[in-house]
Amino acid sequence: MEADFSGYATKAGLKCTDGRVITPSAFAHQDQVKVPLVWQHGHTDPENVLGHAILEARPDGMYAYGFFNDSAKAKHSAGLLEHGDITMMSIWANDLIERSKRVMHGAIREVSLVLSGANPGAVIESVTIRHSDGLEETLDDEAVIYTGLEFEDVGVEHSSGDDTEIEHADDGSSDDDDDETISDIYESMNEKQKQVLHYMLGEAMSIVEESDNTAEHSNSDKEGDNVSKNVFEKDTDSVSGSAITLSHADIEGIVADASKLGSLKDAVDGYALQHGITDINVLFPEAKTLNSTPEFFARRTEWVNNVLNGARKSPFSRIKTISADLTYEDARAKGYVTGTMKKEEFFPVASRVTIPTTIYKKQKLDRDDMVDITDFDVVAWLKGEMRIMLDEEIARAILLSDGRDVSHEDKINEQNIRPIAKDHELYTSVINVNLDDSNSSISEVIDALILHRAMYRGSGLPTLYTTETVISKFMILKDTVGRRIYKSLDEVCAELRVKEIVPVEAMEEYPDIVGVLVNMSDYVIGADQGGNVSMFDDFDIDYNQYKYLIETRISGALTKLKSAIAIKKVAGSDVLVTPAAPTFNGTQVTIVNTTGVVYKNGSGTVINAAGSPYAVASGTTYVVNATPAAGYYFATSDDDTWSFENDA
DSSP states (O other): OOOSEEEEEEETTOBOTTSOEEOTTSSGGGTTOEEEEEETTOOSOGGGEEEEEEEEEETTEEEEEEEEOSSHHHHHHHHHHHHTSOOEEEEEEEEEEEETTEEEEEEEEEEEEEOOOSSSSOEEESOOBSOOSSSEEEEOSOEEEEOOOOOSEEOOOOOOOSOOOOOOOOOOOOOGGGGOOHHHHHHHSOHHHHHHHHHHHHHHHHHHHHTTSOOOOOOOOSTTOOOOOOTTOOSSOTTTOSOOOOOHHHHHHHHHHHHHHSOHHHHHHHHHHHHTOOOGGGGSOOOOOSSSSOOOOOOOOHHHHHHHHHSEEESOSSEEEEEEOOOSGGGSOOOOOTTSOOOOOOOOEEEEEEOOEEEEEEEEEEHHHHHHOOSSOHHHHHHHHHHHHHHHHHHHHHHTOOOOOTTOTTOOOTTTBOOGGGSOTTTEEEEEEOOSSTTOOTHHHHHHHHHTGGGOOSSSSOEEEEOHHHHHHHHTOBOTTSOBSOSSHHHHHHHHTOSEEEEOGGGGGOTTEEEEEEOGGGEEEEOGGGGOOEEEEEEETTTTEEEEEEEEEEEEEEOSTTOEEEEEEOOTTOEEOOOOOOEEOSSEEEOOOOTTEEEEETTSOEEOGGGOOEEOOTTOEEEEEEEEOTTEEOSBSSSOEEEEEOOO
């Protein structure tokens, strides 16, 4: 695989504008390492990745072989190189370590094509010093390093391949640090490393004095035998039975290895591996935590703000909704015939009241623990967790219900916060799908939502709340020739006529709910005093504990009829059936028997064709409800109730 271009990514020995010098061995450990090829160090857009570069360690710096990918930006960049518009590249590196203004070590994370630098010569940008209490300093931030050197070779397009192998000439040189003395190495150590070395040397010297200038130990119990221990000593060697010792030669070897490896710890670890030493890590500093506070492992809660912020807020905790159903036949306007009496319009009016309930979360901390934990503010951290979980529970109760059994003592009453997915069919229509039989596909959900979209009477474009699993199944749908049907989630949104599709991880715990279609502006959260969330602190003097309580008192309900659709999954063995509408001649109702359908009148009594016709008294209304029998299901919850009125 031939490189598209090559040149020095960074040059050693050049003095940078800030006085720093890149040593030849600073990045030598990355020989033959593959790193991304980027445009102008742009790390915020994946389209800025133009390909990759293979690094090659040379005596005078890091050489790079560049390979473009097939993206449009990469092809454009290749044209710029061939035309000579771009002639330079630079590196982005971190983990930099310097000593006496010499960058000794670092890690190249990417190579970038860059516009021409201001002046030839090495330049380091955006470098800060973490500490300066020793001769060796660690550069905390990243650094952009460029040399102002032009490309040496710009080739042509290359054939694709997975493996890249670059042969480079053997420079024949030895490690750049060969001219460093033991004194130089010693001066490069920090204080902790020096203390360890001093201890090891002291132990070694005591061994020499006690054993007539030898470093050998004896395990003999005879009087007069010199028995001593050093920092590396085990009781006995498992093979020879003699004690493990550390000689002057060992110390000199460790120091020499440290100069080559750049780390005293690595050198000592290597000695330990060779001599069977265990628990060597006790000599080195303890591990440091990366985060100031423990990281929460919890369900994804991005959807929570979507639900809570989308709902309307009422300054009153008691929500009353009044609705009038104008879909009845008698609600229609009528034509007038001369000489006849005009008839009054009749339509039903219904109302419901939703009262508030209290939702809370309680925690406690022992005061001794609070005093002992000094690394972070444990109280603030705990209160943050309490607020996160309270918000999630409220959003869950609004969208799905809290999932607890009705008899559970911690149940959030569904008459106080009415869950959209389980609300009355006057407010939430239900679409049933069978996704578990052998012939089913997730495309049935899309088809059902499109086919029954007329059931949605809410405001504007709704949002589809569903699981990540369902979203993934949408995206992998393929046509008959194996091509993906949807290139992006936006295309699915356009297909379903929804504003957005929001994944709800908590919905995975509700196996019968596939999704909820709703515009949250049709849901009202009622709360007095602006819906304040209150936090209470208390100290239990008897048990020496701090106790914390967070709570809110709210109500919630849909306020618009037919403003939501719940997509629910039925058992794989269930059979789809459509109920037949009863017939009415003005005074009598006749039931048409349908396999898998049970008909009941308004009082809940089962009625059927055998008992037909059923008389409707003058001026009364006769209601017929259809329900699926065991092992059957309806496509939707609509069109399963009929009202017949004798208006004689």
